[in-house]
Amino acid sequence: MLYLILSDLHLGKGKFLKSGQLNILEDFFEDEKFEEFLEFYSSKDFYDREINLILNGDILNLIQIETEGIFTHIVDGELTVEALEKIVYGHPRFFSAMEKFLKVPNKRITYIIGNHDAAMAFPEAQDFLKSRLGAGFEVVFDLDENGVYIEHGHRYEVINTVPDKYYYIDGPHHKKILNLPWGSLFCIHVLPRLRKERPFLDKVRPLNGYVRWLFFNDFFYFFKLVKTVLSYLWETNKDEYTKHNRNFKTTLKLLKQITIYPNYERKAKQILKKKRHIHTVVMGHTHVQEWRRFPEGKFYFNTGTWNQIPSIDAGLHEHNLHLTYCVLDVHKESQSLRQGGLYRWQGHWRPFLEEIQTN
Numbered sequence: 492m493l494y495l496i497l498s499d500l501h502l503g504k505g506k507f508l509k510s511g512q513l514n515i516l517e518d519f520f521e522d523e524k525f526e527e528f529l530e531f532y533s534s535k536d537f538y539d540r541e542i543n544l545i546l547n548g549d550i551l552n553l554i555q556i557e558t559e560g561i562f563t564h565i566v567d568g569e570l571t572v573e574a575l576e577k578i579v580y581g582h583p584r585f586f587s588a589m590e591k592f593l594k595v596p597n598k599r600i601t602y603i604i605g606n607h608d609a610a611m612a613f614p615e616a617q618d619f620l621k622s623r624l625g626a627g628f629e630v631v632f633d634l635d636e637n638g639v640y641i642e643h644g645h646r647y648e649v650i651n652t653v654p655d656k657y658y659y660i661d662g663p664h665h666k667k668i669l670n671l672p673w674g675s676l677f678c679i680h681v682l683p684r685l686r687k688e689r690p691f692l693d694k695v696r697p698l699n700g701y702v703r704w705l706f707f708n709d710f711f712y713f714f715k716l717v718k719t720v721l722s723y724l725w726e727t728n729k730d731e732y733t734k735h736n737r738n739f740k741t742t743l744k745l746l747k748q749i750t751i752y753p754n755y756e757r758k759a760k761q762i763l764k765k766k767r768h769i770h771t772v773v774m775g776h777t778h779v780q781e782w783r784r785f786p787e788g789k790f791y792f793n794t795g796t797w798n799q800i801p802s803i804d805a806g807l808h809e810h811n812l813h814l815t816y817c818v819l820d821v822h823k824e825s826q827s828l829r830q831g832g833l834y835r836w837q838g839h840w841r842p843f844l845e846e847i848q849t850n
Contacts, residue, residue, distance in 0.1 A: 505581020548605025
């Protein structure tokens with residue numbers, strides 16, 4: 492069994508809006524490379540191989556798709572399908588590539604829900620994509636099979652998650668809507684305004700380093716950013732459909748995590764300790780490709796992103812683009828890891844570059 496794992500593509504409505512205007516909220520421009528990627532892993536030596544393509548969260552940027560020019564946090568199944576229609580329209584090659592991939596023998600696609608695509612939990616959203624892509628497509632919150640555990644990773648940040656039992660709430664007219672965390676609300680209502688001045692604002696890693704850079708080198712924008720964040724913290728305390736997620740304790744955790752980012756290597760260790768049958772943990776979310784080898788032949792991988800990553804020297808707005816992904820070759824009977832690695836996709840002329848191999 493071969494697992495191909497990638498995450499954090501953040502597909503929006505496409506590079507250009509229907510009006511012809513540049514879409515400043517679009518992050519994904521590699522539809523052609525993605526098409527080549529799937530063609531490579533579904534032809535020649537890979538044609539008959541059993542392959543599970545894992546789309547590990549934040550593949551679709553559903554929280555930044557406006558409806559009739561308005562960004563809203565009142566998200567139900569019907570609204571999600573409308574957003575999906577716009578994304579499919581803006582990225583036809585991307586979805587056609589997945590449809591073709593699933594028509595090849597022994598191929599399937601597992602979509603793991605992240606924080607930007609939390610609305611994929613609605614049955615209407617899943618039915619829409621299944622009808623578009625065909626058999627072999629499924630949506631889950633995490634994957635635990637053949638000694639491999641895969642999740643997006645956002646649930647370790649209070650800013651980007653809510654308790655499972657409060658995933659939905661009653662919205663207007665008693666409709667079931669998403670109970671969005673503060674980070675998603677910020678992306679919906681505030682980030683589009685801030686990105687008009689700094690298009691790569693939310694892409695710089697680490698974010699706390701960018702904030703420090705602003706303090707010393709661009710204090711005017713730093714002040715504007717802090718003022719905007721604090722104002723929105725106050726506003727969300729009063730909103731009927733968001734105030735239940737806001738309290739003093741949560742605010743303290745939120746402010747702490749803005750400056751001290753969760754250690755995902757440590758989280759992977761905890762998962763491996765709890766799930767003794769697991770030998771490999773894979774996450775995304777951080778947009779940073781990394782790996783760790785633990786005792787007893789156990790591993791942690793983070794797949795990184797296919798989006799542009801600006802330099803920490805944010806004033807230059809330089810960026811790196813690496814189409815990174817993880818490959819795991821697992822023996823189904825013994826559930827042992829035969830081979831695992833991190834790769835960069837480079838195109839059909841030179842398919843991939845090995846970043847790291849486990850053996």
